[in-house]
Amino acid sequence: MKKIKCYNYKIDKNDFVNAGKVSSEIKKNLKKIGFTNRIIRRIAVISYEGEMNIIIHSEGGEIDFEIYEDKIILKINDKGPGIDDVNLAMTEGYSTAPSEIRELGFGAGMGLPNINNCSDNFNITSSKNGTKIESTICLE
Ligand SMILES: Nc1ncnc2c1ncn2[C@@H]1O[C@H](COP(=O)(O)OP(=O)(O)OP(=O)(O)O)[C@@H](O)[C@H]1O
Numbered sequence: 001m002k003k004i005k006c007y008n009y010k011i012d013k014n015d016f017v018n019a020g021k022v023s024s025e026i027k028k029n030l031k032k033i034g035f036t037n038r039i040i041r042r043i044a045v046i047s048y049e050g051e052m053n054i055i056i057h058s059e060g061g062e063i064d065f066e067i068y069e070d071k072i073i074l075k076i077n078d079k080g081p082g083i084d085d086v087n088l089a090m091t092e093g094y095s096t097a098p099s100e101i102r103e104l105g106f107g108a109g110m111g112l113p114n115i116n117n118c119s120d121n122f123n124i125t126s127s128k129n130g131t132k133i134e135s136t137i138c139l140e
């Protein structure tokens with residue numbers, strides 16, 4: 001299927017000043033193109049939770065955002081240190097966020113479950129060299 005548009009956004013670790021900027025940029029682009037609010041809301045959740053996990057838990061990474069005729073794919077990749085137990089990390093309420101991160105309002109352990117719930121297709125792999133998430137939203 002033909003790729004219509006793609007975007008790449010770099011995300012730095014601990015960059016709380018710019019937290020949320022990538023997902024609002026993605027939202028803005030989707031609105032401009034004319035996607036429905038329902039689709040935009042799902043993608044906003046996926047990109048926001050992915051962005052925050054890179055900022056909080058990783059050494060930095062990027063989000064590739066690809067629009068096709070029949071689907072949207074988000075690839076959320078970082079440079080490590082990876083997740084020891086991916087099944088555990090996918091459990092609602094599981095979080096290793098330290099107290100200073102919880103004080104900022106993060107660390108409910110809902111990011112990965114939310115990404116999964118908002119995706120039509122979800123895949124996560126992780127090693128010490130990085131975590132890779134691929135999330136697909138079907139458009140038809
Ligand atoms: N990119 C990542 N790199 C390393 N560990 C991660 C990454 N993303 C998630 N994790 C691990 O998986 C756990 C669960 O992630 P999840 O996003 O569900 O919750 P959270 O980030 O702790 O809290 P919330 O997203 O609700 O603010 C994290 O606490 C962390 O231990």
Ligand SMILES: [Mg+2]
Nearest residue numbers: 052053111112
């Ligand atoms: Mg999270």
